[in-house]
Amino acid sequence: MTTNRTKIMLATFAVIAIVSTVLVTSMQTSQNQAYAQQVPVLSTRERTISVTGTATTSISPDLLTLQFGVDTEAKTAQDAITANSDAMNSIVTAVTSLGITKDEISTASFNIYPVYNDTVPDPKTGIHKTILTGYRASNTLSVKTSKMTLAGNIIDSAVGKGANRVDSVSFSLSPAKQQSVQDDLLSKAVVNAKSKAEKALDPLGQKIIGVKLVSLSDLNAP
Numbered sequence: 001m002t003t004n005r006t007k008i009m010l011a012t013f014a015v016i017a018i019v020s021t022v023l024v025t026s027m028q029t030s031q032n033q034a035y036a037q038q039v040p041v042l043s044t045r046e047r048t049i050s051v052t053g054t055a056t057t058s059i060s061p062d063l064l065t066l067q068f069g070v071d072t073e074a075k076t077a078q079d080a081i082t083a084n085s086d087a088m089n090s091i092v093t094a095v096t097s098l099g100i101t102k103d104e105i106s107t108a109s110f111n112i113y114p115v116y117n118d119t120v121p122d123p124k125t126g127i128h129k130t131i132l133t134g135y136r137a138s139n140t141l142s143v144k145t146s147k148m149t150l151a152g153n154i155i156d157s158a159v160g161k162g163a164n165r166v167d168s169v170s171f172s173l174s175p176a177k178q179q180s181v182q183d184d185l186l187s188k189a190v191v192n193a194k195s196k197a198e199k200a201l202d203p204l205g206q207k208i209i210g211v212k213l214v215s216l217s218d219l220n221a222p
Helices: 077-096 148-160 175-204
Strands: 005-017 020-027 047-049 056-059 063-074 105-121 128-145 165-172 208-221
Touching: 047 175, 056 175, 063 077, 063 105, 063 148, 077 105, 077 128, 077 148, 128 148, 148 165, 175 208
Parallel strands: 020 047
Antiparallel strands: 005 020, 005 056, 005 208, 063 128, 063 165, 105 128
């Protein structure tokens, strides 16, 4: 399963002309779309013009995250934990046999809690009362890997060895790739904003001589 994500970069970029200040107020990206915004030149000595620079890219995710788990019940807490541990050990062995390393596997959560049956009536009074019937151990594993094509095999192996919950499957960007994309988009968006400012000033006989301010933010679009 492969999904694409569009990385969107927003920025505020300002440049100064010979006798006016060129203010690039927002730099925004959207997939397959670019637009420019201009505001009237101010009447003061230092005047500004506003343009919108744009940049966009579609990104294939490089990080697969799965969460699945095992719920086991037994008469005692220790028996529930033991059964759960045995199942989890089998699951980890099966998953690592696919090429997933133990560093890519972690415990997301582990809980044990009593199980009650409140439908049993008291033999003498007939009043329903809560009765402890056993304990449930719940263990959730998380797998994070760059081996995107193994998603189905990991789930099949885990379920085959006792996993009775598949909580989530997600595809996302690793921190390193996300930073690389952000840096590239920022550079392209700034260049685009500068180009639009130059085109807006050229008919007026003005030129850009500096940057007044830059303000950045970013968004993700599915």
